[in-house]
Amino acid sequence: MKGDSQPESDRFEPAPHPRDTFGLFGHRKAEADFLEAFRAGRLPQAFILGGPLGIGKATLAWRMARFLAAHPDPGAPEVLSAKNLSVDPAHPVFRKISSMTFGDLALLRRGYSDKTKKFFTRIAVEDVRKMLHLFEQAAGGGGWRMAIIDSADDLNAASANALLKMIEEPPPRSLFLLVAHQPGRILPTIRSRCRRVMLQKLADADLRAAARAALDAAGLTPEESALDAACLRAEGSVREVLRLLSASDAKFDAQVTRALAMLPQISWPLVHGIADSAAGDETALDALLAACFGWLSAGLREKRGLGPRAVAPYAQAWEQLEREARELAVFNLDKRAFTLLAFDLLAQTARS
Numbered sequence: 001m002k003g004d005s006q007p008e009s010d011r012f013e014p015a016p017h018p019r020d021t022f023g024l025f026g027h028r029k030a031e032a033d034f035l036e037a038f039r040a041g042r043l044p045q046a047f048i049l050g051g052p053l054g055i056g057k058a059t060l061a062w063r064m065a066r067f068l069a070a071h072p073d074p075g076a077p078e079v080l081s082a083k084n085l086s087v088d089p090a091h092p093v094f095r096k097i098s099s100m101t102f103g104d105l106a107l108l109r110r111g112y113s114d115k116t117k118k119f120f121t122r123i124a125v126e127d128v129r130k131m132l133h134l135f136e137q138a139a140g141g142g143g144w145r146m147a148i149i150d151s152a153d154d155l156n157a158a159s160a161n162a163l164l165k166m167i168e169e170p171p172p173r174s175l176f177l178l179v180a181h182q183p184g185r186i187l188p189t190i191r192s193r194c195r196r197v198m199l200q201k202l203a204d205a206d207l208r209a210a211a212r213a214a215l216d217a218a219g220l221t222p223e224e225s226a227l228d229a230a231c232l233r234a235e236g237s238v239r240e241v242l243r244l245l246s247a248s249d250a251k252f253d254a255q256v257t258r259a260l261a262m263l264p265q266i267s268w269p270l271v272h273g274i275a276d277s278a279a280g281d282e283t284a285l286d287a288l289l290a291a292c293f294g295w296l297s298a299g300l301r302e303k304r305g306l307g308p309r310a311v312a313p314y315a316q317a318w319e320q321l322e323r324e325a326r327e328l329a330v331f332n333l334d335k336r337a338f339t340l341l342a343f344d345l346l347a348q349t350a351r352s
Helices: 028-039 057-070 092-098 125-136 157-168 204-217 224-233 238-244 247-262 268-280 282-306 308-331 335-351
Strands: 046-050 105-108 145-150 174-180 195-198
Touching: 028 057, 046 057, 057 092, 057 145, 057 174, 105 125, 125 145, 125 157, 157 174, 204 224, 204 238, 224 238, 238 247, 238 282, 247 268, 247 282, 268 282, 268 335, 282 308, 282 335, 308 335
Parallel strands: 046 174, 046 195, 105 145, 145 174
Antiparallel strands: none
16 A cells, blocks of 8 residues: 555655654653653553644654554553654555554555546545454554544545544544544534644744755755745745645745736736646645735735725635635636636736
8 A cells, every 4th residue: 555556645646654754743741741641551442633734744644653663552661761752664564554564554645646647636435445444453452543643634524424433432542643634624523523632833943954854855955045035935834835846836826926927917828828737736736825814914914004994805705715615626617717717816816
């Protein structure tokens, strides 16, 4: 299930997969709280790890799972003396989890279609049911049975309800780790049964260190000035740093920046080109959304001192764009049409 022959929907190239990432940057309180709860025997059956893309939520989830797999007894000396959740990369559990051969850990994510050469838009209910078979068997060596869902945003109604049934009444020593970029989209009945841990964007020092570690692992050596500029624009996201350092993504960003700068005028040939790129690349679509919300955020800051009437169009446009983006993801709508609608909405906002 490691995906040596297929792309992985929970990995962002060129960074290593989170299961192969040894270090954790930031999120020290979340790590310490998990360790304390485990030692005290108060570990809940499910966590939601929420926050923006690319800040280390999945890395923390794999780190949690790896620690429990290596140290299943909360009273063991190694657990009582642990300062964090790190596991030596030479430990057999680390190697088994990295190769996806650790039998008591399941991974639930969007699959890849060999026919279309694209990822499925949602996590299928059949994949949830297959994953849940793990929890119908005894854990090896009396340890923990665990599942990482990356991301829970990708569950549809049927797959979410199938997962809910197991989270409601899990067998002993079970743990579900739900990575969520937008926790509000998770089924309310699932949210109510999970401990929610909201992670914040990385501080500057942690962001640069995490980005450097990812680049080193990928064998990439960008100019320091380029790395500094990417970190400055990345809003605390390692994923965004890596994306900004890509030449093709830099070209796309320049097109989006140019189109936004022209508002309320719209260069439709330019916007149609942006729409073509966003329709064929999920990363480009994410970048477009981030840029649109960034434009609205700048407008809100600029108009704040002019009173509610000046701010209202930007706030309303924000709400509408969020709603349209949710429907785009849930119903797999036309991304080209969404892009055109987004620029038309921003142009109307600028005119107002």
